[in-house]
Amino acid sequence: MPKIAVVRRDLPPTLSAVVRLGAALAGIGIAILSISVILGVDAWTVTERVVGTFLRPDMIRYLIVFLPVGLGLAVAYHARLWNLGAEGQIVMGAVAAAYVALFTPLGEIRVVGPLAALLAASLAGALWALLPGILRAYLNVNEAITTLMMNYVAYSLCNYLVYGPWRGRRVYGYPETDLIPDASKLQWVHGYSFSPWSLVIAIAFVPVIYLFLYKTRIGTALRGYGSSPAAVELSGISGTRLIILAFFVSGALAGLVGGNEILMYHRKLVPGEKIGAGMGFVSIMVAWLADLNPALMPLSAYYVSALHYLRMVMQVGELTEPVARFFIGLVFMLLLVSIFVSKYKVVIRK
Numbered sequence: 001m002p003k004i005a006v007v008r009r010d011l012p013p014t015l016s017a018v019v020r021l022g023a024a025l026a027g028i029g030i031a032i033l034s035i036s037v038i039l040g041v042d043a044w045t046v047t048e049r050v051v052g053t054f055l056r057p058d059m060i061r062y063l064i065v066f067l068p069v070g071l072g073l074a075v076a077y078h079a080r081l082w083n084l085g086a087e088g089q090i091v092m093g094a095v096a097a098a099y100v101a102l103f104t105p106l107g108e109i110r111v112v113g114p115l116a117a118l119l120a121a122s123l124a125g126a127l128w129a130l131l132p133g134i135l136r137a138y139l140n141v142n143e144a145i146t147t148l149m150m151n152y153v154a155y156s157l158c159n160y161l162v163y164g165p166w167r168g169r170r171v172y173g174y175p176e177t178d179l180i181p182d183a184s185k186l187q188w189v190h191g192y193s194f195s196p197w198s199l200v201i202a203i204a205f206v207p208v209i210y211l212f213l214y215k216t217r218i219g220t221a222l223r224g225y226g227s228s229p230a231a232v233e234l235s236g237i238s239g240t241r242l243i244i245l246a247f248f249v250s251g252a253l254a255g256l257v258g259g260n261e262i263l264m265y266h267r268k269l270v271p272g273e274k275i276g277a278g279m280g281f282v283s284i285m286v287a288w289l290a291d292l293n294p295a296l297m298p299l300s301a302y303y304v305s306a307l308h309y310l311r312m313v314m315q316v317g318e319l320t321e322p323v324a325r326f327f328i329g330l331v332f333m334l335l336l337v338s339i340f341v342s343k344y345k346v347v348i349r350k
Contacts, residue, residue: 009345016342017296020289023338024303031330041323046314053310061194061265062305065090065257065279067202070286070297071209072253076246077292078213080226083247085132085147086254086280088154089125091272093258095158096124098166098269101180101262113184118259125255126248128154133247137240143247151280155272162269177269186264195264203298205253210294212249222246254280282308285332288339307331 028050036043053059069086076083097117101107106116132146159175168178186195213219221237222245229239261275262268269275282304290300307328314324 027334069283089254093121093255097259121259129251158272
């Protein structure tokens, strides 16, 4: 009787990237045809909306979020450490940045204020990630569960502040702080809601993380730890320290994004759900679509950012929210299939 087995496929990195890129483009085409046939939506209308979205600079506002968070998650995932807490780390970074901007003298100093706020945000995100990292390193507690649960703790802490002691005096009762000082704001590109400095910072981390993972002894050990912890320990590098480092770096980049959200986009602290807005979870797709390769992460972040923005753009005009959700869901499902095909193959054995 024939047996069906799923076997790992070892494609060259370049071919794997081509397969994923082809699947990403094909997925959009299949999604357009599907909603045209199944839902009776005009295919040309959807195509225009899709192409226009991929060419609009507005989606850079999301790329600035997804790229650094995806890079940070890649560091943890290379070591097979499942950080699902980027949402909470983003929120805690936002809280720290808001504190520096609103309640310290540094917030009134140009250049110094934003730098101090972003540094505090990175540190807060790193420390928030360290707790599950320590539990995993010393007590072998499942990090997927602890990081996921800490998202909701971060939401609650942030909400306590904006509903309570940090609620602004000029916000007419809304759960938010007053606006941060102008000196701490990251100025937008004219006509858009993103800062060129935020984009530069996000892109600058690509070579930094790449060099760290592939050109340093510690980075190589991190990647090796995911497949053989014992071999890494025998090489003289502490697995415990690698776990702590992976969570620290991952949390720091997520926290940095949270600080940027306050200084660039919201310009005040708002409830945690509005800051995270599911973007920490979407960043997981960015990391895996790039196969955890920092060099491919900008392209992956661009693609996912455009789709994320497209979900909102498609709801304007004759297209409805269910159509938008169906389209994006179908594209992401096809992406998951492409990731599976690039890594595994089905073999029938007699």
